[in-house]
Amino acid sequence: MSIRDAAFLSRSRLLAIVTSRPFLTFAIVALVWIVASFVTRGFGAYGHLRYLVELAAVIGIVAAGQTFVVIAGGIDLSVAAIVTVAAVGLPLFAIDADPTGLTPILAVLAMTTAIGLVNGLGVALLRVHPMIMTLAMATFLQGLLIIIAGGSAVTAANPLVSWVGNARPFGIPAGILVWVVVSIVVLVVMHATPFGARLFAMGAGPLAAKLSGVPIASTTMAVYGISGFMSGLAGIIVLGMNGQGYVGIGDPYLLASIAAVVLGGTSILGGLGTYAGSIPGAILLVTITALITVVNASPGWRSILFGTLILALLLLSGREAARR
Amino acid sequence: MSHASVSSTARFGSLYWAIQAKRNIGVRGLFVVVLAFMVAYGFLFHGLFTGSGFAKFTQSWFPLALVAMAQAILMLTGGISLAIGALVSLGAVLAATTMTGPLGVAGGAALVSLVGLGIGAVTGVIVVKLRLPAIVVTLAGSFIIAGAALLVLPRPGGAIPPWLSDLLAGNTPAAFGVLVVVVLLWKLYLATPLGLSLYAAGENPVGAYRSGVPVDAARIAAYAISGLLCTGAGLFVAAQTGSGDPIIGNSFTLNSIAAAVLGGIGFLGGQGTMRGALAGSLLLSLMISVMFFLGFTPVAQYVAQGLIIIGAVAIPQFRMRAR
Numbered sequence: 001m002s003i004r005d006a007a008f009l010s011r012s013r014l015l016a017i018v019t020s021r022p023f024l025t026f027a028i029v030a031l032v033w034i035v036a037s038f039v040t041r042g043f044g045a046y047g048h049l050r051y052l053v054e055l056a057a058v059i060g061i062v063a064a065g066q067t068f069v070v071i072a073g074g075i076d077l078s079v080a081a082i083v084t085v086a087a088v089g090l091p092l093f094a095i096d097a098d099p100t101g102l103t104p105i106l107a108v109l110a111m112t113t114a115i116g117l118v119n120g121l122g123v124a125l126l127r128v129h130p131m132i133m134t135l136a137m138a139t140f141l142q143g144l145l146i147i148i149a150g151g152s153a154v155t156a157a158n159p160l161v162s163w164v165g166n167a168r169p170f171g172i173p174a175g176i177l178v179w180v181v182v183s184i185v186v187l188v189v190m191h192a193t194p195f196g197a198r199l200f201a202m203g204a205g206p207l208a209a210k211l212s213g214v215p216i217a218s219t220t221m222a223v224y225g226i227s228g229f230m231s232g233l234a235g236i237i238v239l240g241m242n243g244q245g246y247v248g249i250g251d252p253y254l255l256a257s258i259a260a261v262v263l264g265g266t267s268i269l270g271g272l273g274t275y276a277g278s279i280p281g282a283i284l285l286v287t288i289t290a291l292i293t294v295v296n297a298s299p300g301w302r303s304i305l306f307g308t309l310i311l312a313l314l315l316l317s318g319r320e321a322a323r324r
Numbered sequence: 325m326s327h328a329s330v331s332s333t334a335r336f337g338s339l340y341w342a343i344q345a346k347r348n349i350g351v352r353g354l355f356v357v358v359l360a361f362m363v364a365y366g367f368l369f370h371g372l373f374t375g376s377g378f379a380k381f382t383q384s385w386f387p388l389a390l391v392a393m394a395q396a397i398l399m400l401t402g403g404i405s406l407a408i409g410a411l412v413s414l415g416a417v418l419a420a421t422t423m424t425g426p427l428g429v430a431g432g433a434a435l436v437s438l439v440g441l442g443i444g445a446v447t448g449v450i451v452v453k454l455r456l457p458a459i460v461v462t463l464a465g466s467f468i469i470a471g472a473a474l475l476v477l478p479r480p481g482g483a484i485p486p487w488l489s490d491l492l493a494g495n496t497p498a499a500f501g502v503l504v505v506v507v508l509l510w511k512l513y514l515a516t517p518l519g520l521s522l523y524a525a526g527e528n529p530v531g532a533y534r535s536g537v538p539v540d541a542a543r544i545a546a547y548a549i550s551g552l553l554c555t556g557a558g559l560f561v562a563a564q565t566g567s568g569d570p571i572i573g574n575s576f577t578l579n580s581i582a583a584a585v586l587g588g589i590g591f592l593g594g595q596g597t598m599r600g601a602l603a604g605s606l607l608l609s610l611m612i613s614v615m616f617f618l619g620f621t622p623v624a625q626y627v628a629q630g631l632i633i634i635g636a637v638a639i640p641q642f643r644m645r646a647r
Contacts, residue, residue: 075459126638132585135578136630143626255463268457300478303471310464314456 021265022277024316029280032287040294050173052286057179058241060282061234062253063260064186065116065227067278070261071190072223073203073270074123074130079231079257081141082112083250086235088145090161090245091154101158109232115141116228120221134224145247153246156239165240175237182233186275199223204271260285263313284313351588351600357636358603361610368617375495382500383493383564385609387412387557389503391576392583392605393510393598394553399584401526401546402593403451403458408554408580410469412573415440415558417473420482420568429488436555443469444551448544466577473570482568492563499560506553510598518545527594583608586636607636 017023037044062079069076086108093104115137122133156162167174190196198219201209210216234253239245258268264281266273288309292302348355371377391408398405415436423432447465451458491498513519521542524532533539557576562568587604589596611632615625 122634122638126634128634128637129585129591131581131591132633132637135581136633139578139626139633140630143623143630146623146626258460258463262457262460268460298475298478300471300474303467303474305471307464307467307469307471310467311450311461314460314464315454 022274022280025264025277025280025284028313028316029284029287032284032291036287036291036294040291043290043294050176052290053283054173054175054241056282056286057173057175058234058238059253059256059260059285060179060279061182061230061237062257063264063278063282064182064275065230066257066261067186067264067266067273067275068190068199068223069130069227070258070266070268071203071270071273072199072220073206074220074223075258075268076116076119076134076224076227077131077254078115078119078134078137078141079227080250080252080254081138081145082115082228082231083235083238083253084145084245084247085115085141085148085250086112086232087239087242087245087249088149088154088247090158090236090239091156092148094158101160104158105160105236108236109229112232112235113225113229116225116231117221119228120224123224124217124220149245149247153244155244161236161240162243163240164237165243175241178233178237182230183275183279190275195219195222200271202271203269256282256285259310263310347597348599351597351603354586354588354600354603354607354636358607358610361607361614365610365614365617368614375497379495379497379499381613382497382503384613385606386499386503387561387564387576388579388583388605388609389602390506390553390557390560391580392587392601392608393506394550394557395580395584396587396589396596396598396601397522397546397550397553398458399526399589399591400522400593400596401543402529403543403546404581404591405447405462405547405550406459406577407447407462407466407469408550409573409575409577410466410473411440411443411551411554412558412561412576413570414443414469414473414476414573415555416562416565416572417477417482417558417568417570418555419559419562420484421477423485423488424483429485433559436559437552440551440553440555441548442551444554445544445548447551448547451547452540452543470570477568477570480567480569482562484563484566486566489563489566492560507598507602513549518542522546523594525593529593579608582633586633 033044033049042048062083066076066079089111090104090108093107094101095103119130119134119137122128122137123130126133128136164174164178169177190199198209198214201212201214202216202219206216231250231253235245235250238249242249260278260281261273262268262281263284264273264275264277264279266277288306292305292309295302295305297305365381366372369377369381372381391412394408395405418436418439419432422435423429425432427435443465447461450456450465451461492502493499514522518538518541521532521537521539524535524537525539525542529539554573554576558573561572565572583605584596584601585591585604586607587596587600587602589601589604611629612625615628620628
């Protein structure tokens with residue numbers, strides 16, 4: 001290969017990256033941040049931006065599971081309920097013999113992963129549509145939550161949980177560090193393993209994937225299991241940040257996780273997308289929310305602004321192909 | 325000449341009923357289940373067969389039936405809406421703020437209908453013409469519509485003229501009568517060119533488009549009708565409670581999907597019938613009533629509801645595979 005060819009190749013690769021949707025979403029975030037910090041005093045302060053990313057970490061982690069499910073051709077409407085189950089259920093697993101607080105966390109993660117696996121079982125083996133399966137699961141968990149919490153808030157006296165929610169090693173909130181680790185693992189699994197390749201194949205064409213030897217049932221279960229695990233992790237971080245868990249604490253994360261996935265350019269129809277887009281998608285969502293709070297409008301106008309902005313951003317990243 | 329035309333109408337009539345009977349096949353099992361629940365409910369609640377008992381029961385079913393139809397129309401065209409609940413709320417607050425004002429009942433009802441049609445049509449245009457996925461557009465739309473409902477009425481309030489509440493939600497089965505009219509109108513709509521295109525547009529949009537079916541128009545019309553049904557349900561809910569509440573419709577989004585799916589409407593478009601969706605909504609409504617009468621705690625209700633929905637959807641799948 002001549003030097004000119006190599007230069008051409010690298011230039012076309014650069015062009016592909018610059019015009020890709022994840023990059024575009026990152027560019028929008030950067031633009032919004034720059035404009036907002038000129039317009040609004042204090043928006044561009046390091047502390048404020050760090051706070052935004054810390055809030056985005058929770059959405060981003062839930063969106064990681066959602067991205068897996070959506071790329072595989074499904075959707076998980078039970079994430080909010082699972083986040084709440086994790087946040088409210090954690091104190092139940094508290095064991096006095098374990099001063100580090102690691103045991104309850106592991107128990108909660110195992111539980112939420114199991115919930116996700118049951119979702120996958122229903123979708124893969126009972127052939128229930130993902131929307132119905134996860135919706136029914138959310139209804140079921142809602143009942144379970146009333147038994148567990150009985151309407152009152154629970155307080156976590158777990159040192160590890162409060163560390164994850166409040167500590168700042170090297171000046172960076174622990175939640176963000178967790179998100180960074182999750183992001184790296186997710187991106188590697190998604191784009192550099194056979195499992196990831198099967199995921200995209202399944203989302204693009206389930207029948208073709210099945211005929212090519214993709215184990216549909218186990219892959220589907222794994223995908224929903226991952227989503228359950230991520231929602232559980234997010235629930236633990238939310239509990240640490242809030243200090244208290246209550247029924248409804250996870251509610252904002254259902255719509256946020258789907259919006260982050262779609263804003264990041266992942267097709268809601270499956271088979272196309274990347275978690276690299278959901279990351280800036282989550283940050284963008286939090287940024288929009290923060291900006292709307294700055295505007296100081298009534299709740300009605302805030303809701304209208306939020307919906308309109310998401311709709312406008314969708315035009316940039318969410319369009320389907322034309323019918324011919 | 326007259327003889328030939330009579331025999332051809334007769335043959336056409338028998339063909340019509342044969343096709344209608346064929347369309348019952350998928351939902352026959354559901355009808356049996358609904359009937360069983362109806363009998364159980366009749367045993368638990370003896371008043372069901374009196375005039376006012378029947379009126380009360382149909383009133384508790386009516387809004388769910390309307391939103392199930394609203395969701396089913398969209399699912400038949402391959403769409404879906406997550407803004408159903410927000411639209412119901414908007415219809416309720418609009419009715420509660422305008423009907424006692426200068427617009428009066430007729431003006432308020434007209435406004436509620438126009439807003440429903442308009443928002444539905446705009447949603448349809450965004451989904452169809454801008455080619456955005458319906459689930460995400462209606463998700464974003466639900467924020468906008470819910471915000472608008474909050475602007476109209478920031479906190480529960482407003483009023484509905486008492487005579488209207490008595491008429492719609494009193495001791496007369498007026499709600500059932502309205503539902504019958506709505507179903508007849510739906511039958512009529514299916515006979516129009518747009519209605520005929522509905523199934524084709526959902527089942528095989530590309531093939532339908534290439535055969536000259538107005539796919540885009542059929543889908544946009546479906547969104548508009550769906551919006552109208554939702555705000556209509558909102559008006560009824562406002563009449564039931566006598567006032568407006570900007571978040572009263574929230575539970576209808578999920579229940580509308582559950583009812584439509586229980587009724588055998590497929591997510592991919594073109595599969596299912598409106599009678600199925602109505603039976604699905606009736607089953608859901610009966611289920612809630614029966615569990616209430618059996619003294620189920622809310623917890624057990626949630627758990628049972630979740631299990632029944634999964635079972636109702638999964639069992640036909642198993643039977644299909646066994647065949």
